[in-house]
Amino acid sequence: MSAQLEHANFTVPNPEATARWLCDVFDWRIRWQGAAINEGFSIHVGSDDSYVAVYSPPLSPQKAASSSYRTIGGMNHLAVVVDDLDATEARVKAAGFTPINHADYEPGRRFYFTDDDGIEFEVVSYA
Structure with missing residues (x-):
């Protein structure tokens, strides 16, 4: 299954x-x-x-009273897989968000950003 x-x-x-x-x-x-x-x-x-x-x-x-990482049932981040990490990062910046926590480790490259509502996104590429 x-x-x-x-x-x-x-x-x-x-x-x-x-x-x-x-x-x-x-x-x-x-x-x-x-x-x-x-x-x-x-x-x-x-x-x-x-x-x-x-x-x-x-x-x-x-708004949430505390960090999702300290809240049972809190949603910590949403990960989105993309083909072109660099092009997506440019679009993230153009949308007014700041990419942070860049990392390159198996199995892929990634960065994070937080939107205006405090929702954290992880953007990852396995290409």
């Missing part, structure tokens, strides 16, 4: 803005958008096989 991650779901204050930069940086597309749980709104952004759901409740969401 083989399993594959289909999607992750994040709460953000502005799904449209988050979806826009996800499309720009990762060359993804909006797969679906519409009404969601608790009278909120979601946008599914990704590829044919997997996506990120960015959700906002009807009232402004609250």
Whole structure:
């Protein structure tokens, strides 16, 4: 039996803005958008096989009180595999984010960045 991650779901204050930069940086597309749980709104952004759901409740969401790395059930980061790490890093910078923690170790090269909502992304290439 083989399993594959289909999607992750994040709460953000502005799904449209988050979806826009996800499309720009990762060359993804909006797969679906519409009404969601608790009278909120979601946008599914990704590829044919997997996506990120960015959700906002009807009232402004609250920021996390502490680091996800210190919170049981906290989401520490989302890793995205790309073919061209350098080109993706240029798009990350163009979107206004700062790449950090560059590393080159088996099985691939990688860097991290944090978006405006405090969500940490790892970008990795096995090419």
